[in-house]
Amino acid sequence: MSPLETPDDRLQQAMRLVLLAMLPGLQSLLWFYGWGVLINLILCVTCALAVEAGVARLRGQALQPLLGDGSALVSATLLAVALPPYCPWWLTITAIAAGLLFGKHLYGGVGKNPFNPAMLGFALVIVMFPQPMTQWPAHGMALLDALQQVFNPAQVPDAWVQATALDSLRINKSLTIDELFAANPAFGRFGGRGMEWVNLAFLAGGLFLLQRRVFGWHAPVGMLASLFLVSLLCWNGSGSDSHGSPLFHLLSGATMLGAFFIITEPVSGAKNALARVLFGAGVGLLTYLIRTWGGYPDGVAFAVLLMNLCVPALERFALSRQKPVRP
Template sequence: MTPTKAKPDPRLRTSMGLVLLACAPGLLALLWVQGWGLLCNLLLCASAALLCEALLLALRGQPVGATLSDGSALVTAVLLAAALPALAPWWLPMVAAGVAIGVGKQAFGGVGRNLFNPAMVGYAFVLLSFPLQMNHWPGHAPGLLESLQQVVGGGEHIDAWAQPTILDGLRHNRSLTIDELFASHPGFGSIGGRGSEWVNLAFLLGGLFLLQRKVFSWHAPVGLLAGLLLFSLLGWNGSGSDSNGSPLLHLFSGSTMLAAFFIATEPVSSPKSEWPKLLFGFATGLLIYLIRTWGSYPDGTAFAILLMNLMVPSLERLALRRQEAAR
């Protein structure tokens, strides 16, 4: 008897296609800010993710074509490419994508079974393993040839291109007021990072499109932004040298909108019920603020998401008990 070929879930494929479409404004903004290195990241992450997925599916005897066509591996690759430094050496996005698919997704049984957000598993792995390459970001948007030389060259001259992120500059500031910091640091813009303000607005636009199309509910994004807004407001003491930054700076710097609308809303590793989604997002926003302000890393989205992934079963049990108590 010939086995029936598995067919991709059309709903999953449609939702993944909408997510890729919604990422387009943010990716274009990143291309404008960071240069052609982003395109290199996209190609390398996508190639490694699809190849790793196909290889592992074949080794497990699973249908390759049907699973690859659902778009989930490509979405993971795009989110990774958007989060990684644009001038990272060529091997780093490939390692990140391979770990994201192999460890974050296929190790748990494939699509729909992952305990952790796959993209954040890959990102956290390279962040912990290769801190030098992961903590250097381009100070300007170089041309295509310059970007290729840096990426293919393996990051040999990375110090000539790199500058600290504004979140890193803010965290290590000890003497300048916020106004002086904005005036002296080339990475600061009007309210947040120069260029990253537009990147965050672009990802916000894409996220609102997904909300309008009902790809996910509003609970996790609103919870994350509310948590980050509340605690950055409580920790803000004006423009003094010991300031942790204004709420607007935190909302429109780093990966805030990408995290809120494209990472915290991952349907498998986040809660399924409305109340746990809201709490999941709120706690993630709090953790992002705490890591940005007092942690060893300038952003903290990956660690915040992964820590809250561990809490999902507990949040779901609390929601179930709440429903049973209300009956």
């Protein structure tokens, strides 16, 4: 690293690499769900730029430093891929505006936010508008139909909207796992249909970031190991009361997105190495508990926000475990 490189330069470079690493996951989502993903992305980015411009004007600051660090674009991209494709335009704008305002600028901007802005925006809209947040498409739409659905939604055809694999498994009471995978189009070979490939794409992007040392291995390994272990311990085979195999949980929902692109956010996450492992482990455990016994189809957003609250305690615990240096 050049000695002339400033912290702002390093932040900008890291944000660019994060956006680059998200491309495989974005392309996979576009392949399976079509134009809705791209519309989400355009709406999120446009609204994020507008919010940053408005905040800069209110504070009397130059716009370029706010936009130049790239953090708003990363938050916008994370929300775009987390929200259901073809969700109403007002829901997308509400999510990104609330995430940036209440999760970032309310605390003073970049470097001061205790919560992950993207996950705060996601959690707010899923609590306020649960019905549209559960309407995941079974397939993509033509461009004109997609625009109609987003900006002037009509009655959604029943065959087009389906419950996610995680939601279908959570509410299942009678079918075995094998029967669910065979009969329900939301299931793929190992996890959610399409989402297993999306998760593998985000895994590839995350490994690229690890290789470039954008972040350490501690939080991702903590989360994935915790989720794998608890799902293995609670897995009771393929019966109708099964909560899914470890592979199912690793390749469904927002698992890999959360492990490599959300919990590695440097501001709201832990700093100490041990604290980062514990932070990731807590996210993995809470994700499984919410998926299995909670009221929401995926638990990554709420798990991250709950563990954000625990960061100070985790840091104090990690420091207390360090051996004092002898004089």
